Each structure stands twice: as structure tokens, then as C-alpha cells.
Amino acid sequence: MKSASALVTVVAGIVIALGVFWVLNKLAELLPAKWEGRIKPYLYILPAYLAITIYLLYPTLVTFINSFKDRSSTEWVGFTNYGELFSDTGFRETLFNTLLWVAIVPAVTITIGLAVAVLADRLGPKSENLVKTMIFLPMAISMVGAATVWRFVYDIQPAGQPQTGLLNAVWTAFGRDPVPWLQTSTFRLNTLLLMVILLWAQVGYAMVLLSAAIKAVPVDTLEAARIDGANERQVFFRVVLPQVKGTIIAVFVTVTIMVMKIFDIVYTNTNGQFKTNVLANEFINELTTNFNYGAASAIVVVLMIAVIPIMMYQVKNFREQEASS
16 A cells, blocks of 8 residues: 555656646747747746745745744744853753764764775775675664664663673673763763764765775876885875865765754764753754744754855865866
């Protein structure tokens, strides 16, 4: 039944799309010949612009406006929501945690992904494919699924009982007491352990893109460097890295934006307790638990303002790559 419903939905979507473009084409044909060729391309992209306006621009505008209203979005309160957020110790801690994620996860993801891509490239074809498949496999799991799997890894049972959590099972095997890993905020240990989950899930993504970029490096440049006396370390840092810099930046920016919006892992494991809260989780709590739509909108605006410069840098980098190629 579900398969039939999905098939009907797909077919109906295709038919409706074809019908829309057929109507737009007929409207263009009603115009004078000299205008038809000019207007027709804009008519074809009109549905995409309408979709962007309805599902992206309009909600963004409404969210921005609501950030200056009260908790029920009925009365104007000016910058009160922003003032209360930044004066709240809990929110400042949440902001610090988010910055900690941004500072650590993208850099470590790139480093591990690049290392695996380089080392796997030195294996035989069969071994390389096997290693890359194993590392990429977590990408097939949703963030909630990955968070649930690792929650069992970090699970704790009372001392003296069999430990169902893998980490505590290993830890207690050395005669130590079980540790509540996700409740231990000393040195931000629980936050770092939550980052491990995202690293486990995203290293495969970085590895695949970086591996493709490394394989695209012209062999002639590598051979020329070796002939000139460069060792393998020098070849990698002075020849390979500069030529895959664009891919590294693209992966770094993509992972950074995703990290700034991280929610599933924190919500599933701690729901922001024990000093692990992040902006996206705080937004959900304000929206669905506290029903404070003004504060929730203000958090989203803060997140958008933080993401925009990164996106602008990515667009600039992409244009520079196109210009150089």
C-alpha cells in the first residue's frame, strides 16, 4: 500500500510539473515573436523562484519579524528577546558549546578524512574499496540512528552489574568503576564524546570527496616533483595539498554549516543537559517546551547571521575556482 502511494505521488508530481511547464510555454507563445525568446527562460525558472520565496524567503522574513515580538508573537518588544538571551548564563554557555563544535569538528573531520584518503590510495584496488566502504558506511545511517547506536556505547549500569555500554565494559575490564560518560562535564568530556558521533558519521563524506580530488591531481606534477628530489612528505604538502585546496575548503565549509545546525545527536543523548546544549537544541526547547516563539525566533536569527558569512565565503571560493579553471 505504501509503495503504491509513493508511486502515485511520484507520477502525480511529474504530471503536474509537466503541466505547469506546458502552460508556461503556451503563455510565452502568446507573446510577440521578439519577446517570446526573451521572456520564456524567465517563465521556466518562475516555479523555482516561487518555491524559494514561499518555502525559504517568506519563513525567513516572518522569523526575523517574530524575533522582535513577545513569546506569543502578538506584541512588539523590540530587542528584548536578544537582550534576555545574551544576558542569560545558560544561553552564553550554549553559544560557547556551539563555537566549540565549530572549532573542533570540521578541522578534525578534514584531517581524518584526508589521512584516510591518502593512506587508502596506497592500498591495492580491492583493499582500498573495502576500507573506504567501511568508513563511508555510517553515512547511510541517520543522525538519530547514529546517536542511538552511540548512546548504547556510552551506556552505564550500576557498579557491580554487567555493563551493557561498550566503553564502560572495556573500562571496567581494567578494574575501574563505570563512568557516566554523557553526564561528566569536566573538561567538556561529554561534549567531546558527542562530537565523536558526528566525526564517525561524517569522516566518510570528507574521505570520498578528498580522495576524488587527490586522484585528480595530474601524475606529471607528482613525477616532476620526485625527479627534482622532493620526498613523499614534500610532494604531499607542496604539490598535492595546493591542488586539492578548493575541495578541502568546500568540505570544511559544508561540515561547518552542518555543525552549526547540529541538533539530533545532542537531543537524542542528553537533550542539552549536563552542559552539552547547542543553539539548534535550545531553539527546539524554546519552541516546543517553553512555547516562547519570540526567543526561538531570535535564536534562529542569531544562527542565520552566523551562517551567512560562511556561505558567502563558500560562494566566493567557488567563483574563484571557476575563474581559475
